[in-house]
Amino acid sequence: MAVRRRSGVIFLRVDPVLCDGFGHCHELAPELVAIDEWGYPVITTEPIALANDAALASARLAVRGCPRQALRIERVNER
Amino acid sequence: MTGNRDVTMTTMPRLLTGHNAPLTLSEYESTFPVIARAGSLLGELDASGLTGRGGAGFPTAQKVRLLKAHRGHHKIVVVNAMEGEPASRKDVSLLRVNPHLVLDGAEVLASLIGANEIIVCIARENERLAGHVRDALAERVRQRRRTVRSSVQTPPGRYVAGEETALVHWLSNRETLPQYRAKRPHVARVRDRAVLVDNAETCAHVGLIARAGAESFRSLGTDASPGTALVSISGALDRSQVLEIALGTPLRQILAVAGADPDPQALLLGGYGGSWLDATHLDTPYANEALAPVGATTGAGVIVVLAREGCAVAETERVVRWMANESARQCGPCAFGLPSLAEDLTLLRRGANDAAHALERLTSRCGVIEGRGACHHPDGVVRFVRSALGVFRDDVADHASGRPCIGSGSARHYATVPRLDHEGELTWQ
Ligand code: SF4
Ligand code: SF4
Numbered sequence: 001m002a003v004r005r006r007s008g009v010i011f012l013r014v015d016p017v018l019c020d021g022f023g024h025c026h027e028l029a030p031e032l033v034a035i036d037e038w039g040y041p042v043i044t045t046e047p048i049a050l051a052n053d054a055a056l057a058s059a060r061l062a063v064r065g066c067p068r069q070a071l072r073i074e075r076v077n078e079r
Numbered sequence: 080m081t082g083n084r085d086v087t088m089t090t091m092p093r094l095l096t097g098h099n100a101p102l103t104l105s106e107y108e109s110t111f112p113v114i115a116r117a118g119s120l121l122g123e124l125d126a127s128g129l130t131g132r133g134g135a136g137f138p139t140a141q142k143v144r145l146l147k148a149h150r151g152h153h154k155i156v157v158v159n160a161m162e163g164e165p166a167s168r169k170d171v172s173l174l175r176v177n178p179h180l181v182l183d184g185a186e187v188l189a190s191l192i193g194a195n196e197i198i199v200c201i202a203r204e205n206e207r208l209a210g211h212v213r214d215a216l217a218e219r220v221r222q223r224r225r226t227v228r229s230s231v232q233t234p235p236g237r238y239v240a241g242e243e244t245a246l247v248h249w250l251s252n253r254e255t256l257p258q259y260r261a262k263r264p265h266v267a268r269v270r271d272r273a274v275l276v277d278n279a280e281t282c283a284h285v286g287l288i289a290r291a292g293a294e295s296f297r298s299l300g301t302d303a304s305p306g307t308a309l310v311s312i313s314g315a316l317d318r319s320q321v322l323e324i325a326l327g328t329p330l331r332q333i334l335a336v337a338g339a340d341p342d343p344q345a346l347l348l349g350g351y352g353g354s355w356l357d358a359t360h361l362d363t364p365y366a367n368e369a370l371a372p373v374g375a376t377t378g379a380g381v382i383v384v385l386a387r388e389g390c391a392v393a394e395t396e397r398v399v400r401w402m403a404n405e406s407a408r409q410c411g412p413c414a415f416g417l418p419s420l421a422e423d424l425t426l427l428r429r430g431a432n433d434a435a436h437a438l439e440r441l442t443s444r445c446g447v448i449e450g451r452g453a454c455h456h457p458d459g460v461v462r463f464v465r466s467a468l469g470v471f472r473d474d475v476a477d478h479a480s481g482r483p484c485i486g487s488g489s490a491r492h493y494a495t496v497p498r499l500d501h502e503g504e505l506t507w508q
Contacts, residue, residue: 016410042410
């Protein structure tokens with residue numbers, strides 16, 4: 001999937017209701033997702049620059065790998 | 080009409096006029112005059128500066144605009160009188176004494192956004208109030224006063240059931256579970272119909288503004304927090320009560336009017352997701368702009384008075400344990416995190432060997448849990464725990480070093496918590 005270069009930032013977000021806490025996402029994107037003592041993902045609150053291909057790629061990997069489809073990438077327009 | 084044997088005597092009877100006996104529709108209409116308004120209703124609402132009285136304090140006019148701009152024909156106004164806060168009685172008292180003011184307000188909101196239905200939500204446990212409001216609705220039908228279809232619905236009365244997304248979810252799916260939503264302005268829906276949810280007290284203020292105008296509304300209160308507010312005050316006083324006070328009234332004065340302990344240890348403000356305020360701040364005006372610098376908010380209008388004999392750690396523990404039980408258990412950080420906070424508070428209260436570790440864990444777990452639920456329930460608990468650790472830092476240090484105060488073993492409690500009886504059988508439907 002080609003990554004278009006755009007300005008702005010994205011956040012990886014988890015829907016805590018859907019998430020089952022098995023921590024797949026932590027394995028797929030350890031630099032973005034930590035895990036708490038109960039096994040639920042703690043997602044970095046740092047905005048991810050859209051231009052940062054590596055981070056974006058692992059965010060996408062986590063989104064695709066989540067068995068509950070609880071993760072999504074939300075784009076926030078920079079002002 | 081006014082008598083002095085009532086316990087909910089108010090200092091500022093606007094909303095609570097008729098506190099001695101519920102007002103019938105005709106009594107209500109003779110008490111609250113209609114004053115011809117100059118500008119538009121929405122303009123008046125804007126000028127009044129009214130903010131939501133359910134806890135979030137969002138400007139009501141802004142919310143109305145969002146819904147008004149929303150396309151679609153069938154919109155609904157939901158009057159939220161769930162009052163899940165155990166220490167809060169204000170919406171119940173208000174609906175009991177002055178249902179027509181609330182219903183008028185709801186009808187005004189409905190006309191502003193173009194809604195064709197009003198639903199009043201009252202906790203299922205409060206069967207009598209639901210009946211009372213149904214009677215008031217019937218009275219309006221008989222006197223041909225009703226402008227839109229109105230009904231009363233009774234979701235199960237749990238703490239999170241009053242949360243907006245949970246309420247809306249119940250109305251469409253008969254389950255009071257809060258829903259996850261992305262962080263942007265959002266119009267709630269019940270089966271494709273846009274919904275405006277407002278707290279019962281907020282509706283009553285809208286009714287008042289529609290009748291008497293923004294100027295009269297602003298004649299009490301402060302510039303930043305105009306108008307009056309209902310407060311439910313309990314704890315170290317003879318009898319819990321609901322008072323209507325002008326915003327900006329110093330806390331000390333509120334305590335005096337309520338006949339509360341004039342020299343308390345601290346106050347719990349806002350609700351069980353609120354914060355503690357220690358007694359050195361008793362001269363602070365009761366208004367958000369004055370409370371914010373000392374780390375408190377008016378929230379849902381709850382004040383719990385904690386006497387000097389009380390143990391702040393024990394009170395915090397009881398509240399947090401109850402709040403943990405009230406979690407809808409959909410989200411891991413809330414379902415597992417809140418009980419673990421309650422456990423640590425128990426260890427801290429007992430002041431045994433592991434109390435110091437419990438304190439460390441409390442601080443770090445607060446940071447881990449915050450912001451990770453679908454609704455703000457866990458955030459409220461975290462705020463409350465943090466404020467306890469800050470305000471009572473000396474007591475907390477004593478407990479952590481194995482010297483719990485005398486009050487920690489006492490049976491006298493100040494913060495009302497319902498019995499934890501539905502631990503096993505959680506009712507969501
Ligand atoms: S992979 Fe999905 S379901 Fe599993 S822990 Fe991560 S977000 Fe939750
Ligand atoms: S945060 Fe807690 S109360 Fe809110 S939806 Fe999740 S589990 Fe339920």
